[in-house]
Amino acid sequence: xxYAGEFIPHRADPLPRLVRTEQVHIRxxxxxxRPLEPMxxxxxxxxxxxxxxxxxxxxxxxxxxxxxxxxxAVVGDSGLAEDIAQQAFERAWRHAAVYDPRRGSVRTWLTRxxxxxxxxxxxxxxxxxxxxxxxxxxxxxxxxxxxxxxLAGETSTELRKALATLPPEQARAVVLAAVHxxxxxxxxxxxxxxxxxxxxxxxxxxxxxxxALSPERADHD
Amino acid sequence: MTELTCRQCRELAAELALGxxxxxxxxxxxxxxxxxxxxxxxxxxxxxxxxxxxxxxxxAEPPAGFEHRMMTALGPxxxxxxxLMPTAAIIVAIALAGGGWTLGRATLGVGPLETGAAWQTxxxxxxxxxxxxxxxxxxxxxxxxxxxLSLDTDRNSATGTVRCELVRQDGTxxxxxxxxxxxxxxxxxxxVPVDRNSLATARVIxxxxxILATAHFAN
Numbered sequence: 262x263x264y265a266g267e268f269i270p271h272r273a274d275p276l277p278r279l280v281r282t283e284q285v286h287i288r289x290x291x292x293x294x295r296p297l298e299p300m301x302x303x304x305x306x307x308x309x310x311x312x313x314x315x316x317x318x319x320x321x322x323x324x325x326x327x328x329x330x331x332x333x334a335v336v337g338d339s340g341l342a343e344d345i346a347q348q349a350f351e352r353a354w355r356h357a358a359v360y361d362p363r364r365g366s367v368r369t370w371l372t373r374x375x376x377x378x379x380x381x382x383x384x385x386x387x388x389x390x391x392x393x394x395x396x397x398x399x400x401x402x403x404x405x406x407x408x409x410x411x412l413a414g415e416t417s418t419e420l421r422k423a424l425a426t427l428p429p430e431q432a433r434a435v436v437l438a439a440v441h442x443x444x445x446x447x448x449x450x451x452x453x454x455x456x457x458x459x460x461x462x463x464x465x466x467x468x469x470x471x472x473a474l475s476p477e478r479a480d481h482d
Numbered sequence: 483m484t485e486l487t488c489r490q491c492r493e494l495a496a497e498l499a500l501g502x503x504x505x506x507x508x509x510x511x512x513x514x515x516x517x518x519x520x521x522x523x524x525x526x527x528x529x530x531x532x533x534x535x536x537x538x539x540x541x542a543e544p545p546a547g548f549e550h551r552m553m554t555a556l557g558p559x560x561x562x563x564x565x566l567m568p569t570a571a572i573i574v575a576i577a578l579a580g581g582g583w584t585l586g587r588a589t590l591g592v593g594p595l596e597t598g599a600a601w602q603t604x605x606x607x608x609x610x611x612x613x614x615x616x617x618x619x620x621x622x623x624x625x626x627x628x629x630x631l632s633l634d635t636d637r638n639s640a641t642g643t644v645r646c647e648l649v650r651q652d653g654t655x656x657x658x659x660x661x662x663x664x665x666x667x668x669x670x671x672x673x674v675p676v677d678r679n680s681l682a683t684a685r686v687i688x689x690x691x692x693i694l695a696t697a698h699f700a701n
Contacts, residue, residue, distance in 0.1 A: 300671050304628050308671065314553065315669050321552045326541035329548070334539045343545055347555055354556055369533050376536050380501075402540040420534050439535045444502045460497065467496035471531045 302367035306357050321350060327368065328375045334399060335379035335440060336386075345382055349375035380442035391441060393433045393451055399440070400424070400432055416474060423473030427466055434462035435470070486514040491521045499528035605678050607697035609633050609686065619684045619697040627677060629658065632669035633686060633695055640666040642689055648676050649683040 300308070305323065308316035328349050332342035352374050360370055404425040424432060430452070437443040437451065449459040486494075491514045497503040498511050515522045609617035609631060617633030631646065640663050648656040661670035684697045 301628075304622065304630070304671065307622065308630055317556050318549070318553060321549055325544050325548060325552075329544035330542035331536060331539050333542050339545060342542075343548060346544060346548070347552060350552055351555055365530075365533065369537065372536050373533060377501075399539075403535075403538040416534060417538055420531075421538060424535070424538070435535070438497065438500045438502045439532050440539065442500075442502060444504055445497060446504070460493075463500070463502075464493060464496045467499070467528055467531060470535065471528055474531055474534060475527065 303360070303362055306353070306360055306367050309354060309357055317354070320353075324350075324368065324371055328371060331372055331375045332379045334402075335376065335442075336383050341382060341386075342379075345375060345378045348378050352378070376440075384442060391437065391443065391451055393437065396433050396436055400436060403436070419473045420470060423470050427469060431462045431466040431469075434459060435466035438463050484510070486510050488514075488518060488521055491515070491518065492524060495521065495525045495528055499525050500532045605681070605699055607684065607699045609684070609695040609697045611635065611695050616695050617697075621674070621676075621678055621681060621699070627674050628671060629674045629684070630669075630671040631684065631686070631697075633663075633667070635663075635666035635694070637666040640688070640694070644668070644689070644694060645687050646670065646672075647685045647687055648674060648681060649685065650676065650680045651682045652680070 300319070302323070305316060305320050309320045325346065329342055329346045332345040332349070333339065336342050336345065349371065353371055360367065364370070365373075404421050424435075427435070433452070434448055437448050438445070443451070445459040445463060446456050448454075448463070449456040452459065491511055494503055494507055494511045498508060503511060515525060605621040607619050608615045609619055616635045617631060619629065619631040622628040622630065629646070629648075642663060643660050644663050645660045646658050648658055650656065656674070656676055658674050658676075659670070659672045661668055678699075681699050683699065686694045686696075688694050
């Protein structure tokens with residue numbers, strides 16, 4: 262994996278609202294090129310904690326599409342998604358010291374941060390119940406080819422296939438719960454089904470997805 | 483509160499793993515997990531599945547200017563925050579402590595310091611010109627090990643390609659790469675074929691062969 266584009270300056274973006282000293286600092290950080298070897302994610306995160314501006318730029322560039330994509334998928338509003346993405350990066354920057362690589366990759370850790378923030382925001386602001394039919398474009402995006410996704414690996418391929426083969430009502434239930442943070446009761450209301458049915462759909466979907474990820478273990482669960 | 487059976491717990495495990503189990507059911511399930519390793523393992527596995535599902539969400543290009551706004555939010559660079567230099571080593575050490583490394587002695591002094599203990603530690607040494615500190619070097623343990631350095635010489639004329647060289651305790655030298663300085667400032671990282679125990683010194687050398695800055699690691 263290479264990150265050849267990370268240190269190419271983005272000269273076209275103006276900085277109209279920043280004070281002059283900030284502009285100087287930021288332009289300096291963006292304009293310096295270094296022949297940096299592709300740095301592992303956890304190394305980049307550790308470097309971010311040192312306050313190095315170039316590593317901060319590299320970290321943001323590496324993950325901004327993933328972070329913004331998660332926020333946008335959950336809240337559905339570009340402005341709010343940007344606020345949440347920014348909060349997620351700030352939180353990652355502040356809490357880099359508590360990142361535990363044993364609990365998952367930096368990408369997973371960051372995704373968890375932004376997803377939690379987005380679900381919290383949408384729980385406060387959700388203006389109207391979600392229409393399950395509105396999920397169709399999102400489900401298509403989650404199950405289509407790897408060129409459209411931030412994560413493309415064997416694990417994601419298997420999971421994507423499993424999600425695509427779920428019965429539609431189970432796929433909707435698991436996405437409403439996992440992505441949008443809806444409880445079984447909220448899903449039952451949105452789908453006009455008994456709460457027990459909503460719980461069963463979530464459970465069945467998760468069992469199938471889990472089996473797709475680790476078939477050898479699922480046999481013993 | 484009635485104790486859940488393992489079967490009842492497994493029926494709620496998916497919702498718990500996805501973070502959508504309401505208060506009362508959540509409390510009962512957590513109480514069961516407190517003493518049931520098998521159910522805890524099952525919930526952990528489902529949590530990983532839920533996280534993998536979130537990672538399938540499509541990436542999206544943020545609005546123009548996002549990167550600049552982020553850089554502003556994350557604060558000014560180290561040139562204006564030299565106080566960060568010694569504390570940064572501690573922050574990094576704590577970060578790595580979460581990965582199984584242990585945090586040992588950490589001194590807020592200006593000399594070289596070990597930011598961890600035992601056989602895997604983050605090593606830190608200040609980069610100096612004479613007695614003046616102009617940067618820092620971190621050696622991160624691992625296979626391979628990684629070095630990260632930054633320097634800020636306040637010499638605007640110092641621009642161009644410089645190289646980094648490590649010196650082992652037996653005096654042998656190991657060239658580890660080149661990077662760019664721009665108006666005296668540069669930062670760089672790379673994997674290195676040197677372990678912490680044999681490392682004595684890191685040097686930054688300019689295109690004429692002159693040593694710009696040196697960092698001595700404590701042994």
